[in-house]
Amino acid sequence: MDAKIPLCNGSDLVNGGRAVPFDVVYAGQTCRAFAIRYQGRPHAFLNRCTHVAMEMDYQPDRFFDDTGRWLMCATHGATYAPDTGACVGGPCRGGLVKIELSEHGHVVHWHTAYNLKPIEF
Numbered sequence: 143m144d145a146k147i148p149l150c151n152g153s154d155l156v157n158g159g160r161a162v163p164f165d166v167v168y169a170g171q172t173c174r175a176f177a178i179r180y181q182g183r184p185h186a187f188l189n190r191c192t193h194v195a196m197e198m199d200y201q202p203d204r205f206f207d208d209t210g211r212w213l214m215c216a217t218h219g220a221t222y223a224p225d226t227g228a229c230v231g232g233p234c235r236g237g238l239v240k241i242e243l244s245e246h247g248h249v250v251h252w253h254t255a256y257n258l259k260p261i262e263f
């Protein structure tokens with residue numbers, strides 16, 4: 143069954159600002175993920191570029207480009223839309239894997255899915 147996992151306070155995510163990182167199990171593999179806020183709404187994606195499967199932030203938790211308009215991979219400059227994860231420029235091959243979020247009260251939760259689970263300790 144799908145579950146909602148507490149991730150952070152809504153105030154931790156600022157429009158165009160630093161990401162909040164978290165870990166998930168995606169298709170059986172432990173992966174880094176990140177949440178950002180864009181135009182008032184929180185969004186989350188796997189931290190895995192679709193050009194080469196590697197993490198995208200050159201400084202921890204920094205994904206936005208200088209304009210705050212796009213998410214950019216630091217390695218070769220693939221650029222993604224912050225709300226959908228769609229590839230909009232550079233060498234990406236398809237969009238980022240999106241993770242559903244919800245925000246209620248002051249808390250942001252991420253949603254599990256059939257191929258997306260929390261890490262078991």
Ligand code: FES
Nearest residue numbers: 191193215218220
């Ligand atoms: S690894 Fe992200 S653009 Fe090449």
